[in-house]
Amino acid sequence: MPGSAVPVMVPVPLDGPFDYRLDEGPEPAPGTFVEVPFGGRRLIGVVWDEPSAKALPLHRLKPLGATLDAPPMPQPLRALVRHVASETLAPMGAVLRLAMSVPAALEPWPTKLAYRRASDAAPAGLSRQRAAVLATLADGAVLLPAALAKAAGVGTGVVQAMARDGLLAPVPLIERPTWPRPDPARVGVELTGAQRAAADRLCRLVGAGGGVVLLDGVPGAGKTEVYFEAVAAALRRQQRVLVLLPEIALSAQWLSRFERRFGTQPAVWHSALTPAQRRRTWRLIAEGAIDVVVGARSALFLPLQGLGLIVVDEEHDGSFKQEDMVLYHARDMAIARARLEGCPIVLASATPSVETAMAAGCIAGGPPAAPGWHHVALPARHGGATMPAVQLVDLRRERPPRGGFLSPPLRAALVENLAAGAQSLLFLNRRGYAPLTLCRACGHRLACPNCSAWLVAHRLRGRLQCHHCGYGMPAPEHCPSCGAVGMLAASGPGVERLAEELEELLPTARVALMTSDTIADTKAAAAIVQAMEARRVDVLIGTQIIAKGHHFPALTLVGVVDADLGLGGGDLRAAERTFQLLYQVSGRAGREERPGRVLIQTHLPEHPVMQALAVGDKDRFLAVELEERRTGEMPPFGRLAALIFAGSDAERVKAEARAVARAAPETEGIVVLGPAPAPLALLRGRYRERLLVKATAGIDLPGWLRAWLAPIKLPAAVHLQVDVDPVSFL
Structure with a gap:
């Protein structure tokens, strides 16, 4: 109503909306995007559901600006913004910025000049070319100049000349792209009895008003194909689906599997998209033109309407936690969004977090499932494949050769596997060549000037790098402390150093590295995945980016180079993270007909984590870990x-x-x-x-x-x- 106050939330790090004066016209509904003056700027904000905390007289309010021609922000998404702000203590405007990450997408689609016939009647004496153009535009057709010229078999100059002569009438045409719809009726892979039973349970929850499902299955159990059936159930109900993945590198094989199942790829959302891709995708999502979105944690704040299902794959993964600006956990906030949307959420993992496993009631000796939680288990691999045999290699007894990091049993296994024509994987969660460079003359260690951290040597790039702040420098020829030349030595292994050792051990092997340094985008990830699938790689060396989600049929040997790496530091979740990481990477071996084998190098074979890994007893590990948390009243207690x-x-x-x-x-x-x-x-x-x-x-x-x-x-x-x-x- 005229002369009223309209609360508007703006995407700046402040809490609560600001009131603006509406002088004329109908009051915009909550969720409407509007332009408002703010300080000395003009910003785009969202008409909010609650009034501002500080009511001012109308004459002191700034006037409300123009209403944008954009779909309004859905109410559940506005409620999620409030919830995230409440749980994280972040200013609500800072959270709103996450939901308004593409301001350009709030602008209308661009228009181009197209043409239609100016008259139904064709003038006499037309040239053959002009007659062909008019014939192409019969029945009221409207075409862009290039498309019209091509369809009529003429040059674009003919079209422009006809427009100047008044034979063609200009028509502004909105350049709105389309997105292919996934087909839920396509037949997927044949599910086993256990998989079908699990899929049926998920499908029953779609449309039933919500619920949280832990889809808990060993690596290779077919969890993705199972929850694809729930995706299909949501699509059949004309609902939309959001899938969160922790790593961009996981998406290559996932997208291929999705396309085989549904006939097209979903929309993808992550930081590597170009500005044009982000604008197009965001706007189509807001308009309801996209049915399925798969993305990193930021996809949680996309303006999807009519959500029927949310999936968080690898729910345990630590990269779902945002560590700067607004510090939120995407898994926990995805559960909140599912509740606000009234739709079910599937948390899929072979190694569920302690918090999730306890809430789902699947830990021996733990409490029953929390209200609204369900546990769906897939305890066996698909197609009759078995879990790999795990061997602990005690590095106190089986010492690597001088200057090396691969123990005799692991070296022998690598040689044997290459001779058998199978693929191997070496896992070390250290990027670069070496984690430390020191001077053998004076003992000086090269440290980052900005952080309490050593500089990591990257020999392939000839640089020393800090993995916390990004500081880098060329590898020096002399010690910066004592000046000694030729005395700087790399200490400890990184993946590049492993590749060097492997070249000496297996000179004919084709070796590839897979780390965040070598995987800059989805194309790079897809290239390595394709090389593995095509058997152009004999040994893959990588960090945690290779530990989950990948399926390589010919991979039969996994070697964990330093299993103890994550156990130190007094971190509450050190044991849990180490078990999850090593169990997941072990699960890459033997996923098809050939049996798999895993060798885990450790100085602590008696550690509970190593003992649980040796027998593959995830349930025992969770029970022990939960009891320790209970004793210390640590999360989830x-x-x-x-x-x-x-x-x-x-x-x-x-x-x-x-x-x-x-x-x-x-x-x-x-x-x-x-x-x-x-x-x-x-x-x-x-x-x-x-x-x-x-x-x-x-x-x-x-x-x-x-x-x-x-x-x-x-x-x-x-x-x-x-x-x-x-x-x-x-």
Whole structure:
């Protein structure tokens, strides 16, 4: 109504909407995109559902700007923005920015000039070419100049001349692309009895009003094909589907499988898309022209309407946690969006997180399933394939040769596998050539000047690189401390160094590297996948990017070079992450008719993680891990929050962290630990102190944090980052 206040949320890091004055015309509905003055700028915002917290007289309000010709933001997505802000303590405007990541997509589709006949009657005495053009435009057809000229068999000059002579009338034509619809009626792969039973359970939940399903199956059990049946069920109901994958490198084989099942590829969403691709895809999604989207965690905030199913594949993966700006966990927020949409969500994993497994009620000795949770198990591999045999290689007894990192049993297995014409995989979660470079003369270690971290040698690029801030430098010829020449030595293995050792061991083998350094985009990932499938690679060496999701039929041997790498550091989830990673990478072996074999090199064969891996007993590991968490009242029996203070003045950062800790209210069930230097005490040139907040189950930790921190005003020189339910403890 005229003369009313309209609340508008703008995508800036502030909390709550701002009121604007509507002088004339109907009041725009919540979700409408509008242009508003903000400071000295004009921004695009969203008409919000709640009024601003600070009501002002109408005459003091700035006028509301133009309404954009764009589909409104769906109500469940607006509710998700509020939920994420509430759970993460991020300003609501910062979360809104995630849902408005492509401002250009709010502009209308571009128009091009097309032509139709100016008159139904054709003038006498037309040339053959002009008559052909008019004949092509019979029955009211409208065509772009190039398409018209091609269809009529003439040059575009003829078309332009006819337009100048008034024989053709110009028509503005919206250049709106189309997207092929997946066909749910296509026949997929033949499912086993167990797979069909699992798929039927998922399909029954589609359209039934929601629920969370843990689809828990060993590597190679066919989880993807099973949840494809639920995707088909949603499509048959004219609903849309969102699938989240943790790694861009996982999408190559996934997209091929999707296309075989549904006849076309879905829309893909990740950071490697060009601006034009992002604009086109976002706009088509908002208009309801795309049925299935697969993407990284940012796809969670796309404006999909009528969602009938959400899938989070590899739900346990740590890369679903956003570690900067808005610190959210895409799996947890996907569960929230499914609840807001009233649709089911499938969490698929061969190694579910402890939190997910407990909620699904599938841990021996753990509590029953939480309300609305379901557990669907696939305990056997598809097609009669068996899980690989796992052998622990005790590096205290089976030592690699001097200067090498592959033990005698693993070296022998690699030689044997190559002779048998099978493929092998070597796994080491270290990029580059070596994690440390030191001087043999003075002991100096080359460190990053901006971080508490050593520089990693990348011999293929001839550089030393920091994997935390990106700082790099050419590999020096002399020691920067003592000046000694020729005394710098690489210490420890990286994947490049393994490739060098492998070249000596297997000089005829075709070796490929698969790391985040070599996989820059989906094309690069697809190229390596295709090379493996075509048997153009004998040994694949890689980091965690190869540990999950890939299916290589001829791969029969997996060697884990350093299984102990992730167990140190006192991280709450160190054992869980190590088990998940090694169980997943082991599951790449023997997925077809040839049996698989896994050799795990470790200095700690007696460790519970190694013992569980040796017998493939995931359930036992989860039960032991859950009991340890219960004893310490750690997640999922409580919640944690990390408060990271950062600044360029170390003493100032310490003082502010101590002052904030002293201001913490004493509350039963909540303990504030610290402050203490963060494990990465210096990161990107900023000194860091950490507080850890531990709360028992049932306490509203975000609410408590908000009440504690709201009145605290830190100086501009000290930045505070709050991470609720942290995944990384660096």
